[in-house]
Amino acid sequence: xxxxxxxxxxxxxxxxxxxxxxxxxxxxxxxxxxxxxxxxxxxxxxxxxxxxxxxxxxxxxxxxxxxxxxxxxxxxxxxxxxxxxxxxxxxxxxxxxxxxxxxxxxxxxxxxxxxxxxxxxxxxxxxxxxxxxxxxxxxxxxxxxxxxxxxxxxxxxxxxxxxxxxxxxxxxxx
Amino acid sequence: xxxxxxxxxxxxxxxxxxxxxxxxxxxxxxxxxxxxxxxxxxxxxxxxxxxxxxxxxxxxxxxxxxxxxxxxxxxxxxxxxxxxxxxxxxxxxxxxxxxxxxxxxxxxxxxxxxxxxxxxxxxxxxxxxxxxxxxxxxxxxxxxxxxxxxxxxxxxxxxxxxxxxxxxxxxxxxxxxxxxxxxxxxxxxxxxxxxxxxxxxxxxxxxxxxxxxxxxxxxxxxxxxxxxxxxxxxxxxxxxxxxxxxxxxxxxxxxxxxxxxxxxxxxxxxxxxxxxxxxxxxxxxxxxxxxxxxxx
Numbered sequence: 001x002x003x004x005x006x007x008x009x010x011x012x013x014x015x016x017x018x019x020x021x022x023x024x025x026x027x028x029x030x031x032x033x034x035x036x037x038x039x040x041x042x043x044x045x046x047x048x049x050x051x052x053x054x055x056x057x058x059x060x061x062x063x064x065x066x067x068x069x070x071x072x073x074x075x076x077x078x079x080x081x082x083x084x085x086x087x088x089x090x091x092x093x094x095x096x097x098x099x100x101x102x103x104x105x106x107x108x109x110x111x112x113x114x115x116x117x118x119x120x121x122x123x124x125x126x127x128x129x130x131x132x133x134x135x136x137x138x139x140x141x142x143x144x145x146x147x148x149x150x151x152x153x154x155x156x157x158x159x160x161x162x163x164x165x166x167x168x169x170x171x172x173x174x
Numbered sequence: 175x176x177x178x179x180x181x182x183x184x185x186x187x188x189x190x191x192x193x194x195x196x197x198x199x200x201x202x203x204x205x206x207x208x209x210x211x212x213x214x215x216x217x218x219x220x221x222x223x224x225x226x227x228x229x230x231x232x233x234x235x236x237x238x239x240x241x242x243x244x245x246x247x248x249x250x251x252x253x254x255x256x257x258x259x260x261x262x263x264x265x266x267x268x269x270x271x272x273x274x275x276x277x278x279x280x281x282x283x284x285x286x287x288x289x290x291x292x293x294x295x296x297x298x299x300x301x302x303x304x305x306x307x308x309x310x311x312x313x314x315x316x317x318x319x320x321x322x323x324x325x326x327x328x329x330x331x332x333x334x335x336x337x338x339x340x341x342x343x344x345x346x347x348x349x350x351x352x353x354x355x356x357x358x359x360x361x362x363x364x365x366x367x368x369x370x371x372x373x374x375x376x377x378x379x380x381x382x383x384x385x386x387x388x389x390x391x392x393x394x395x396x397x398x399x400x401x402x403x404x405x406x407x408x409x410x411x412x413x414x415x416x417x418x419x420x421x422x423x424x425x426x427x428x429x430x431x432x433x434x435x436x437x438x439x440x441x442x443x444x445x446x447x448x449x450x451x452x453x454x455x456x457x458x459x460x461x462x463x464x465x466x467x468x469x470x
Binding site: 046050055062063064065066067068069071072073097098132135136137139140163172174 | 227228229231232233234236239240244247248335342343347389392396441442443444445
């Protein structure tokens with residue numbers, strides 16, 4: 001009987017591991033499809049690359065930041081895909097990184113879960129120039145993903161329903 | 175009885191495994207008892223887990239095609255002697271040199287494509303394909319379909335540009351799937367140095383290139399992220415210290431230029447323009463580093 005139980009336990013672990021790997025593979029495959037979808041929204045801007053930000057919802061709030069360079073005389077479009085989000089998050093775009101106390105919030109939006117949202121650098125520059133009372137253009141922007149706290153989340157061993165990702169695809173006007 | 179139970183259990187578990195592996199459509203069937211196992215409680219090892227939890231602070235570097243496009247818009251003209259020798263890829267035997275020159279040739283190819291030098295661009299595509307094989311990215315260029323597409327569209331600049339975008343995307347996907355993202359900074363260090371060198375060459379050899387000069391200064395903004403990427407501990411095995419030191423020296427010298435400090439002290443300054451002496455000094459440092467990279 002002991003042998004049977006050991007065997008059952010071993011197979012049980014194998015099943016759990018296989019299922020987890022399978023879930024994560026499916027999660028990644030979905031992200032590839034969402035990236036393709038986000039890319040189609042770039043037109044007529046030319047694809048320049050993507051940044052996929054993975055995270056796990058935890059019992060406390062988290063902020064993940066992505067720095068993007070903007071060059072003079074070039075217009076950019078950012079395509080955010082939130083179809084791999086089990087919960088909504090807030091996306092904030094700033095002129096400086098999160099350690100700078102005087103940074104300017106250029107745009108903030110939520111309700112991205114299940115959607116693809118576009119942002120253009122022209123809009124960000126306009127807000128920047130208005131808020132800073134300057135004619136200067138943004139040299140870079142900092143995208144902050146504000147990941148809300150989820151009560152009861154497994155902080156150390158996240159479950160699939162706590163895993164999320166935002167696909168960001170960037171394009172520039174040629 | 176004992177033997178019977180053993181085989182029953184084995185049969186049950188075997189069936190469970192089979193059903194689990196067949197559930198490939200990703201839809202959870204609530205009525206299927208086998209699927210009621212709370213698989214979400216399973217743990218993964220730390221490396222696997224790290225793949226699904228991005229760093230708190232990350233960055234995106236522009237593609238070689240975007241950089242070449244920006245330089246071209248700034249007035250950079252084509253100088254046939256300025257690019258790297260495409261016949262040298264055999265000389266690059268270390269991982270570091272192969273990755274750096276993969277970046278160098280990518281920048282050269284973008285430069286040639288945007289300047290409608292298709293035959294030259296094709297030579298670089300061949301060398302990029304060769305080096306990709308050396309650095310474990312042969313799958314990006316497998317079946318030679320990219321070369322075939324290039325040949326089929328050699329007279330069509332737009333199609334060749336789209337092909338370059340495809341290469342960029344394939345490379346990105348391949349590196350993501352194979353946990354090679356940390357090496358992107360190495361490729362980019364090569365591409366950045368070559369792009370800057372092409373700018374410096376044009377600035378030195380052609381008069382009235384203020385736009386190119388401004389672009390050289392603007393491209394300096396991404397250097398800190400490249401250095402940060404190179405310092406990823408996963409790049410440690412490549413004897414990368416000299417490269418980081420040289421890039422840090424360029425960054426430190428640039429940050430110390432009077433024009434640079436004045437620019438950052440003035441919130442209304444629209445464009446950073448270096449003095450001739452500052453351009454000369456920066457240009458010499460770039461050229462020295464580029465020589466180190468392209469020499470085998």
